[in-house]
Amino acid sequence: MQRVGGQGREATRHRALSVSALMIMGISVNISASATPTLASLRSHYETTINVEPTVKTPLPTPPTKLFKTVRYDSDGMSLAAFVTPDPQDQKKYPAIVWITGGESNTLADFWRKGSKQNDQTASPYRDADAIMMFPILRGGNDNTGNIEVNYGEVDDVIAAAEYLATLPYIDSSRIYLGGHSTGGTLALLVSEVASSTHPNLFKAVISFGATQETMFLHEVTFTGDEQREMDLRTPANWIDDIRMPTWIIEGKRSGNYRDLKSMCDKNKNPMLQCSFIPRYDHFSVLYPLNRHLAQQIMSDETLSIDANASWTDRN
Template identity: 40%
Template sequence: MSGRFVIFSLAFLCIVHGCSSQAGKNPAGADGSASEQKLQVTEPQELASAAPLATQDSPATSDPLPTSDPQPQSQSARPESSAASEAVVMTPAQPPAVNPQAAAGSPAAVTASPEAATNKFNEARKKLQTKIVSEIPRSGPPEVPPKSSQFQLIRYTSPVGNLAAYVTRDPRDGKRHPAIIWITGGDSNEIGDVWSPADRDFDQSASAFRKAGIVMMFPSLRGGNNNPGVREGFLGEVDDILAATDHLAKLPYVDPQQIYLGGHSTGGTLVMLVGAASDRYRAIFVLGPVAFANQYDGEYVYGDTSNRTEVVVRSPSFWLDSIQSPMYVIEGDTGGNWNTIRSMQKKNKNPQIHFLKIPRKTHFSVIGPVAEKLAPQIIAGQVTLTEEDAEAIK
């Protein structure tokens, strides 16, 4: 299989024995904890509350932050690219068009407004001329799904060119179905096997959605696989996801008024930013994100992180007020990234954002059960994930 995506059938063994995931490389120590902050981008007490971060390649841990830089796990699986490319990339001058969704059944939904296209986050992205200082090797074309799977490999048009994606095949039942774009963790710019059976405790493909009959799209992003463009890390990728949404909404078997967005870990951080850029989603599900992009210790952020503005624009904590669709920020209560999520919860004043801690779940085991809970709500057209629902998740 091409790329660094998770091989789902081996996921449980990987957790137990510490093997690396193809979804992306661990930006932290071998124990999965994040290394010391390199750049303070907000109040010291807010950063001080950040827990060790769960990463894609090792389970969450509650160990204290290390005082030195541990080496990433399984370095040989992801060749280093220490030479700076010094590329300068300008994000698109115009924010993506806003396509409002029907709001029946979703809490506190909003409609498009002039402010939606010119909110503070979009203005900040528009002004930032990012300086890309690092690159990583590309893995090549994504694997073609087997004919027995529900997925097909397609290309969608983004601001940097045609990018690869997996999307559910047309069920040919003459109906329009709800749909969700799902962004996996680790190296979210690349895609790989999302069709193989996965253990419920490590289901990166959130398979409950497709099993319920929801159309799924897994877009690769700029610089991933054999795509044009370069990885920017939580910046231009926002526009790629919005472009993927445009493609999905035009499919004849998709209900354009029932498009959802979700992501896990780095994918969760990214979809929070997408939610700050557009109000077009019926609801957004954010699993295990971080508040500040520099909490990944330089991994997955390819801009100049010594520049405070580069970090701020990529950090969800600064853009909570710009989020316009109902958003559920979710994490397990065992290890994981809850403390950094809690820092956002404490400062949040946006009624669109709901924070939920799932008991007895980790950063990884939370995905499957949450998807199982959400899938029937999406089919019914009424997402109302509550604290009581969270407590009842098994």
């Protein structure tokens, strides 16, 4: 989960895929000429050609049973694994957060082992605050069936995982959040853009740490179809106008993907998307204090807010 990734190409085409362009690309879309297609509508008419078979299958991790239990959720006809905080058995309903790890986000390792306050990628402040946590394993990861689609089918997996989470008797289904870091943050943005159209009430808010304007690792994939189309449908910067649920982009200003994200945020005119860049913190050190702050707001059922210039060091 350590890789920060490159800056990505400048994504200047927010919604550049016009209806006429879609026709040229061979996508038949049943919308009026004046309508602007959403990422969700384009995905519904396109099947990706990127299908990467995992080179190594790793066993499911085994966290302490008092922290997480293994569950299975269904996505696109596949039974996929996830880890969820056990039922506290107190008859209460709790807020919950689905967390997507960085690096190769399809697979989980020792996700429950807390890092230092300078690099805690486990989002431990949420479980410390008694929020319910879910870590989904995505298609092709660990012992899951399916192949890796590099932020395409994985969007459906995250949505399906959250739908499963909402059915648990100890979950307040009106207070489910989505969070992710680095490559997981990029996937969280794509999920926000799609779910805003397909599942508008699924997430109360989305929290994206250290994302990039476009999906990493695509340059390492051998394309058998339309490379530009595959890139476009995985580039969050193209679809920020689709976001209709509160969504936060957060990054430290000292290093990481700050410059890449600032370029995207400077163009943003969508009030549902907020960007917060934290001085004196980097791609990793920003995680603990900001997650701790957000966890407190979630447990108090407050509207999420961030003062980028607050003295976060005093809150560690």
